[in-house]
Amino acid sequence: MTINIRWSSKIWHLITIFLLIITIKNILIKCFNHEGHEAIGMVTMSGLKNNQLYELKKILNGKDIVDIGKWSHLVHNKIKGAESMHYNLQNNDCQKAIFKCENENGLCLINSIRYFYNKLMETPNSSNSSNNEIEKTKETTNKITFKYPKNINFTDSDSLKYLVSLIADMHQPLRISYKYDNGGKNIKIYYRNNQGAKIKSTLFEYIENDLINKMIEKYQSSWYSGWTHINRIYDQHKKDEILFKEKGINAIEIWATEIVNDFCYDFYLNNYVSSFLTNVKNELHFNTNKEIDIPKDLEARFERLIKLNILKAGSRIAIILNHIFANKTFSNFRKISELDKGQYDKLESYTSPSTYKRNALLINLAILLSILVLSKKEKKEKKRKRKKKEKKKGIYILFFFGA
Secondary structure, eight states: OHHHHHHHHHHHHHHHHHHHHHHHHHHHOOOIIIIIHHHHHHHHHHHOOHHHHHHHHHHTTTOOHHHHTTHHHHHHHHSTTOGGGGOOOBSSOTTOOOOOOOOTTOOOHHHHHHHHHHHHHTOSOOSSOOHHHHHHHHHHHHHSOOOOSSOOOOOHHHHHHHHHHHHHHHTSGGGGSBGGGTTTTTOEEEEEOTTSOEEEEEHHHIIIIIHHHHHHHHTHHHHTSTTSSGGGGHHHHHHHHHHHHHHGGGHHHHHHHHHHHHHIIIIITOTTGGGGEEEETTEEEEOTTSEEEOOHHHHHHHHHHHHHHHHHHHHHHHHHHHHHHHHOOOOSSOOOOGGGSGGGTTTTTTSOOOHHHHHHHHHHHHHHHHHHHHHHHHHHHHHHHHHHHHHHHHHHHHHHHHO
């Protein structure tokens, strides 16, 4: 009976430590823009070739894609007026995808991707490109309307960070969806958290933050495992490689169309959602006066779509970076960016560490605490047994002499 009580105490002690670690971990969980970008970065790193990886480390001063995922969002917290670069909302519905940039400064998502891609490709210290090719790329860049809110001369590092972040954002479908519902921000929804409580949100916030946080909490062991690898969508990766080789950077519009169409199929054209739609000038719009509950089967569709888009985003970033670094050689001497000094110099220093790295730290901490607890318990148990043995021995001696 005593042994059972002791083991029960030991088990409950370990459970308490485990719950403490999980609680700490949940507090550290941020949002889609953090966790999603990091997961995309992991996929990208798995798809980069060795020589290209060297160029990446050189241009990022030793960092990698996982470290820079949320960089542009942090920049825009400091520089007002650039947030529109992360959206490309359409004036139509699911019947067709037409991506126009109606921002007078050209600060739309797809236009910005083209601009920063061309900025990187026009870098003069090229290994394979001729001067004519460089001049041709510069002409293309100059034709793109792009006026940044601040007078900043972007470095190669700035351009790369923006390119990676913007391509990642393009794979959040509501950032390139429809103006009539403000990219899902005007669609009011209810969903249940992992504890069963009913939560009110918007469709945009749900896809951007809420659902991915719920997924991380629900699938903690699998989320931080090896699924963020290019091999999970190897056939799709090879297909996208061929497309990019044929179309160049224009492939992003084809990818954007695919992203929106997939979301339309899973949400707007879903049988359950059809009763919430209304006809407006021969277009099907979600009635933003209504509120919609997200059932389990629809949430499961969203979960699948989010993970697939994370894999596709990482894969496509890897394809584009492999192409850039195969054709361009960047200087070993990194220029100081306007975004790295002055009022922006603390952007990176205040960026929280990678969740994947933090997760490994927490796991190690949990193991260490478990070992310490078990070790302490074992020492107490040995000491107790020794005392019991000595006491028993003393009784025998007393009995012998007493006899």
